[in-house]
Amino acid sequence: MKAANLLGAHEMDVGGTRLPLAAVLDNLPWSAEGLIAAIAQQHDSGEVLMLAWMNRTALEETLLAGRVCYWSRSRQKLWRKGETSGATQHLIEARFDCDGDALLLRVDQNAGACHTGRSSCFYNAVLGDEIVILSNPGEAVP
Amino acid sequence: MKAANLLGAHEMDVGGTRLPLAAVLDNLPWSAEGLIAAIAQQHDSGEVLMLAWMNRTALEETLLAGRVCYWSRSRQKLWRKGETSGATQHLIEARFDCDGDALLLRVDQNAGACHTGRSSCFYNAVLGDEIVILSNPGEAVP
Numbered sequence: 001m002k003a004a005n006l007l008g009a010h011e012m013d014v015g016g017t018r019l020p021l022a023a024v025l026d027n028l029p030w031s032a033e034g035l036i037a038a039i040a041q042q043h044d045s046g047e048v049l050m051l052a053w054m055n056r057t058a059l060e061e062t063l064l065a066g067r068v069c070y071w072s073r074s075r076q077k078l079w080r081k082g083e084t085s086g087a088t089q090h091l092i093e094a095r096f097d098c099d100g101d102a103l104l105l106r107v108d109q110n111a112g113a114c115h116t117g118r119s120s121c122f123y124n125a126v127l128g129d130e131i132v133i134l135s136n137p138g139e140a141v142p
Numbered sequence: 143m144k145a146a147n148l149l150g151a152h153e154m155d156v157g158g159t160r161l162p163l164a165a166v167l168d169n170l171p172w173s174a175e176g177l178i179a180a181i182a183q184q185h186d187s188g189e190v191l192m193l194a195w196m197n198r199t200a201l202e203e204t205l206l207a208g209r210v211c212y213w214s215r216s217r218q219k220l221w222r223k224g225e226t227s228g229a230t231q232h233l234i235e236a237r238f239d240c241d242g243d244a245l246l247l248r249v250d251q252n253a254g255a256c257h258t259g260r261s262s263c264f265y266n267a268v269l270g271d272e273i274v275i276l277s278n279p280g281e282a283v284p
Contacts, residue, residue, distance in 0.1 A: 010275065014279075039181055095268070098258055099263075118240075121244070126237070133152065135157045136157045
């Protein structure tokens with residue numbers, strides 16, 4: 001049996017509290033597929049780039065290598081971001097949320113994060129009863 | 143049978159392209175539980191506040207009311223953010239990602255987004271082989 005989620009158990013602790021990473025990972029509420037959702041954000045501009053998934057192997061590799069590695073749910077394999085496209089993500093800082101089921105990755109993104117070449121995957125804005133595409137492929141999203 | 147994911151089919155379209163929202167929602171790749179992941183970001187500071195989930199009802203209510211409503215997976219019911227705590231989220235803009243399985247909500251957050259009172263849920267930073275809590279409950283996350 002797993003111990004209680006460590007992050008949840010310490011959510012009311014004061015700033016500066018330290019917890020051992022290995023124990024936190026042992027007790028994360030991984031999804032049924034063994035995954036955690038990971039948001040990538042450009043560290044300086046604050047632009048939210050993409051949402052993807054990590055298993056424990058991908059997360060540990062990311063923390064060790066300082067280069068972001070996801071788990072591809074469609075291909076069911078490790079996805080070293082930018083390995084073929086060159087659009088790598090250098091990890092600046094990783095932060096877990098209060099209940100440990102999401103990660104915020106503050107990164108330095110090389111070239112567009114989206115496979116369409118746009119800076120961010122979030123380029124489909126809702127405007128009334130329509131979706132408006134905010135930028136051309138290959139360009140920055142305003 | 144569903145048509146192909148409309149957003150994916152239009153991913154290489156130029157900026158300014160418009161698609162009907164209802165058709166996009168009909169063809170979103172909702173999860174097995176009928177959900178889409180939603181990231182909330184403070185619209186002016188860029189701070190990433192939280193990650194939660196929406197079903198179609200929650201999303202449609204959010205777009206109509208301009209106040210963010212999620213689907214609580216733990217309580218299995220609509221979760222009108224801030225209904226009891228007062229920490230409401232006013233929707234500024236919603237953006238779908240390239241393949242339609244994630245939403246970015248640009249919001250104006252009233253009081254702390256996290257149930258611990260912190261400004262953001264992402265206050266557990268990885269530092270070497272430890273997690274460091276970045277702020278006290280009730281305070282802003284640096």
